[in-house]
Amino acid sequence: MANRTALQTFGRSGNPMFRSNAFQPDATFDESDSTRRMTLAGAVNKTGILLVLCLVSAGYVWNQFFQSGGSGAVNGLMMLGLLGGLAMAMVTIFKRQWSGVTAPAYALLQGLAMGGISAMFEMQYPGIVIQAVGLTFGTLGVLLLAYKTGLIKPTENFRLMIVAATGGIALLYLVSFVMGFFGSSIGFIHSNGLFGIGFSLFVVAIAALNLVLDFDFIEAGAEQGAPKYMEWYGAFSLMVTLVWLYLEILRLLAKLRSR
């Protein structure tokens, strides 16, 4: 498929968070008022707020898990986090003007799920969570430096490749999820063999490269003077990628530890 055709088919980006009209101002946007425009500092601060909110709710579930000595006490909270987080993500994507409310709600709900999942992994493989957290934020810092200095330059081909790979991974996970209902699964996704670890490494790399698209998205929004609420939206998109990257690193480390 030629690049141009593919881009027309999937839009400028297949990721619904990065729709081509993402920076389009709504009727209430006043172009002359610079205080109502998106800034880099604003997006960074709001990402920090979302991370703190996620950490607070994750910490609560984590404590509940280890105080009760099992996942039984936090299953409800985890399900609430997973389903509520998904709902909030959908609302944020389709009603980005509401990002100021829905993005923090997403972070809080996602924290509930992350806290429970992390506690389960920690119980099985002590010390794995701090490793995954360290590697996630380490990747964030290194890739931001690489992006800001121009070492990694996202182009249309780069975006097409990342979007296609992300879509492929999502499809594979969906098929595996559906097959699970029939007592079957795609074995290599979860295996701790060389192929399974290779697959996890590939997914981690794609998740990490999605961060570069997030950085470019935020940079472009600030340059173009997008509406202020896009700071929350940019922070939300970064948060979604970070959560995914963290989970994939956690899975990769678990596979390595289980060998």
Added chain:
Amino acid sequence: MGLNELIFGGLAVLGIAVFVYVGQFRASRSQRERSDRLRWNTVDKAQSAKKKS
């Protein structure tokens, strides 16, 4: 605190510090001023449509 927490905790703190500090600066000129840059914008289109009307 074990070595594991020290190393990976330190990495996490360093990563966040880099994000908070570097994130506030604009990207380098070589990143911003190139012909094959990604186009996210429709603000310009919206503005030009406004001007036309």
